[in-house]
Amino acid sequence: MTISQNGAYVRQPLIAGNWKMNMDHVQGITLVQKLAWTLKDAGHEYDRAEVAVFPPFTDIRGVQTLTLGDKLDVVYGAQDLSTQDSGAYTGEISGQFLKKLGCTYVLVGHSERREYHNETNQVIASKLAAAYRHEITPVLCVGEGLEIRKAGEHVSYTLNQLNESLEGVSAEQAENLVVAYEPVWAIGTGEVAGPADAQEMCAAIRAALVERFGEDIAQKTRLLYGGSVKAANAAAIMRERDVDGVLVGGASLDAEEFANIVRFEHHLVTG
Numbered sequence: 001m002t003i004s005q006n007g008a009y010v011r012q013p014l015i016a017g018n019w020k021m022n023m024d025h026v027q028g029i030t031l032v033q034k035l036a037w038t039l040k041d042a043g044h045e046y047d048r049a050e051v052a053v054f055p056p057f058t059d060i061r062g063v064q065t066l067t068l069g070d071k072l073d074v075v076y077g078a079q080d081l082s083t084q085d086s087g088a089y090t091g092e093i094s095g096q097f098l099k100k101l102g103c104t105y106v107l108v109g110h111s112e113r114r115e116y117h118n119e120t121n122q123v124i125a126s127k128l129a130a131a132y133r134h135e136i137t138p139v140l141c142v143g144e145g146l147e148i149r150k151a152g153e154h155v156s157y158t159l160n161q162l163n164e165s166l167e168g169v170s171a172e173q174a175e176n177l178v179v180a181y182e183p184v185w186a187i188g189t190g191e192v193a194g195p196a197d198a199q200e201m202c203a204a205i206r207a208a209l210v211e212r213f214g215e216d217i218a219q220k221t222r223l224l225y226g227g228s229v230k231a232a233n234a235a236a237i238m239r240e241r242d243v244d245g246v247l248v249g250g251a252s253l254d255a256e257e258f259a260n261i262v263r264f265e266h267h268l269v270t271g
């Protein structure tokens with residue numbers, strides 16, 4: 001949601017938890033329940049920061065039932081989707097099914113999909129098209145590996161990933177887009193990119209979006225940082241001008257830790 005005040009764009013922060021291949025459907029319901037209770041006890045106002053979780057496919061129905069039944073403000077999404085809508089595609093999950101399960105978002109092009117499933121920018125472009133066909137907001141993941149970073153080619157590499165993945169996405173579709181910058185060398189390593197690194201890349205991504213879709217859409221698009229985000233480092237990263245949220249892996253599996261990341265503003269003050 002973007003509120004334009006006196007011509008300035010105010011982007012609602014998005015704090016997203018990617019559970020990856022963790023939490024069965026019972027554990028998943030428990031985690032969401034504990035997260036919601038922790039945030040309620042802390043008086044969290046969801047318009048200050050949107051909260052999304054990305055459970056494994058097997059958990060989504062349970063999360064839907066819980067969030068609807070208890071009227072929780074936590075939204076959710078899937079970690080991937082098929083390029084196809086239906087048919088003889090064993091093991092694939094259609095965006096149509098995810099929409100029916102109430103998914104607000106879907107991760108597309110996560111580095112672990114790119115690496116372990118050989119997803120090219122072209123495949124990811126097709127997955128973006130599938131997300132838009134089913135009116136699910138894609139969270140497009142981009143980011144460089146360590147060798148590219150060491151060579152100082154991280155900006156050009158990441159922007160190439162972005163532009164090739166966005167091939168075929170219209171300006172109208174891009175009204176519903178989130179981009180997550182996740183340097184591969186910071187994922188799961190405990191080595192978080194510094195706030196300046198996150199800002200450098202998010203500013204470059206925003207400039208590329210201006211070029212592709214125009215100023216208005218680019219300024220409305222939320223840009224996330226992902227890679228070893230913890231409660232201890234989230235506030236400094238969120239303080240950066242072009243960083244509008246975080247995509248959290250390991251730390252999202254602990255309700256207290258993730259709730260502290262959601263409430264980064266309070267650490268901003270005390271940080």
Ligand SMILES: O=C[C@H](O)COP(=O)(O)O
Binds near residue numbers: 249
């Ligand atoms: O999707 C989340 C990113 O891969 C970051 O994971 P991490 O927080 O465990 O480093």
